[in-house]
Amino acid sequence: MSRPASRRPEYHKINKDLFVLTYGALVAQLCKDYEKDEDVNKYLDKMGYGIGTRLVEDFLARSCVRRCHSYSEIADIIAQVAFKMYLGITPTVTCNNSSRNEFSLILDKNPMAEFVEELPAGRSSLCYCNLLCGIIRGALEMVHLPADVTFLQDRLKGDSVTEIGITFLKKQDEKKYRQKK
Amino acid sequence: MADSVLFEFLHTEMVAELWDHDPDSDPTPGGQKPSLSVLEGMGFRVGQALGERLPQDALALREELDALKFLCKDLWVAVFQKQVDGLRTNHQGTYVLQDNSFPLLLPMASGLQYQEEAAKFLAFPCGLLRGSLHTLGFRSLVTASVAALPACKFQVMIQKP
Numbered sequence: 001m002s003r004p005a006s007r008r009p010e011y012h013k014i015n016k017d018l019f020v021l022t023y024g025a026l027v028a029q030l031c032k033d034y035e036k037d038e039d040v041n042k043y044l045d046k047m048g049y050g051i052g053t054r055l056v057e058d059f060l061a062r063s064c065v066r067r068c069h070s071y072s073e074i075a076d077i078i079a080q081v082a083f084k085m086y087l088g089i090t091p092t093v094t095c096n097n098s099s100r101n102e103f104s105l106i107l108d109k110n111p112m113a114e115f116v117e118e119l120p121a122g123r124s125s126l127c128y129c130n131l132l133c134g135i136i137r138g139a140l141e142m143v144h145l146p147a148d149v150t151f152l153q154d155r156l157k158g159d160s161v162t163e164i165g166i167t168f169l170k171k172q173d174e175k176k177y178r179q180k181k
Numbered sequence: 182m183a184d185s186v187l188f189e190f191l192h193t194e195m196v197a198e199l200w201d202h203d204p205d206s207d208p209t210p211g212g213q214k215p216s217l218s219v220l221e222g223m224g225f226r227v228g229q230a231l232g233e234r235l236p237q238d239a240l241a242l243r244e245e246l247d248a249l250k251f252l253c254k255d256l257w258v259a260v261f262q263k264q265v266d267g268l269r270t271n272h273q274g275t276y277v278l279q280d281n282s283f284p285l286l287l288p289m290a291s292g293l294q295y296q297e298e299a300a301k302f303l304a305f306p307c308g309l310l311r312g313s314l315h316t317l318g319f320r321s322l323v324t325a326s327v328a329a330l331p332a333c334k335f336q337v338m339i340q341k342p
Contacts, residue, residue: 014234014259019188021230022305025223026195047198051190058186086187115230131191 016088020114027128037125044127048134049141056139059085071168074145075103078136078166087111091164101168104152110162119156127151133164146170185262185284192285196220196301220304221311228312231256235313245339248317249276256313261285278310278335286331299327303335310335 026047030040063081068074072095079091083105091105112129119126127133133149140147148167153159199216235255242248253265257280267279285302289295303325311323320340327333 014231014256015185015262017231017234018185018227018260019191021227022188022191022195022223025226026191028226029199029219029223043198047194050194050197055186055190058190 016111020112023112023131024115027126031120031123031126037123037127040123041125041127041130044130045134045137048131048136049138050134051131052135052138052140053142055086055135056142059139071101071103074140074168075105075166079105082139096165103166103168105164105166107162107164110155113156113162116156124157127154128156129154129162136164136166140166140168189285189288192302192305193288195223195305217301217304220301221308224305224308224310225312225315226308227305228309228314229316230312231260231309232313232316235316242317245274245276245319246270248314248319249278249337251317252310252313253278256310260309274339274341276337276339278337279332280335281332283331283333286327286333289330291330293329295330296327299330299333300325303327303333307335310337314339 027040027044030043034040034043059082062085065077065081068077072093075093075095079093084090089107089109089111091107094104094106096102096104110129112132116128119128130151133151137147137149140149146169148165148169150165151163152165153161153163155162199219242251249268249270253268257263257265261284263280263282263284265278266281268276269279270276283303283306285306286299289299289302307323307325311321314321314323314337320342322338322340323335325333325335
């Protein structure tokens with residue numbers, strides 16, 4: 001073959017697809033192993049948590065984010081830096097309450113569900129991308145920012161957008177909001 | 182985009198979790214097999230799907246050896262960002278792919294310390310190879326062995342129809 005293999009654009013796509021396809025195979029396997037949607041969701045969240053606790057190191061090494069002074073800055077970084085870096089999308093961030101510790105990430109497009117048209121029959125409560133919630137929760141916990149992260153809306157369930165809700169749990173002093181270098 | 186990182190983290194988590202949670206696992210040596218085959222099966226599904234995304238000229242490969250060479254170069258580069266380091270064959274349907282620095286084994290200490298553990302990390306790639314070959318029109322059996330990390334070998338036996 002005369003063209004160097006790594007330069008072919010198809011291979012870039014294959015690399016992107018590898019994660020999405022593997023994730024799909026994982027969800028399919030879990031659906032075989034667990035009858036109840038809640039169990040699959042819980043398992044995906046748990047796996048995501050494990051990944052998140054390690055992914056945050058990778059993220060901090062690649063991104064060199066500066067100290068954050070508010071939850072809202074952190075939500076922005078998750079959406080504009082982390083999501084962009086790993087999934088190639090930038091969700092919109094909205095703040096849901098006046099105490100400014102509840103945020104939503106609104107995803108128009110969800111690359112992880114790229115090959116999924118609809119949820120399997122009998123799986124209407126499945127949070128297909130629950131791994132994402134676990135990842136965010138695990139990553140935040142590693143930087144001492146415990147949070148609840150759940151899906152509030154899901155395109156796969158018929159909603160118009162996919163919305164991930166992040167609720168930061170502890171109120172921190174202003175000067176304690178920071179990401180580890 | 183840091184895609185390969187996401188896949189590596191996901192794969193590591195899958196190996197850890199699927200291994201632990203197998204409800205039928207028992208302490209006898211045979212008890213280990215179910216989880217390996219689950220991982221291999223997942224790799225197979227992904228390999229099939231990836232095979233369908235390969236460039237059209239790949240799908241026209243009819244000769245076994247060409248297909249294997251293609252996997253060693255193009256598929257490996259697409260998935261692991263490197264080529265397989267060596268390919269040997271007995272010209273009778275058996276091929277050995279040698280990778281001296283397999284990316285999924287790199288995070289572990291090199292040498293012999295994690296030789297047994299390494300098998301768990303090779304189940305998915307075996308399935309990946311088997312699935313891609315399947316899409317290219319070849320039925321096969323793929324196994325892997327580790328002498329000293331991070332080097333490993335994949336044995337491919339093409340099954341005659």
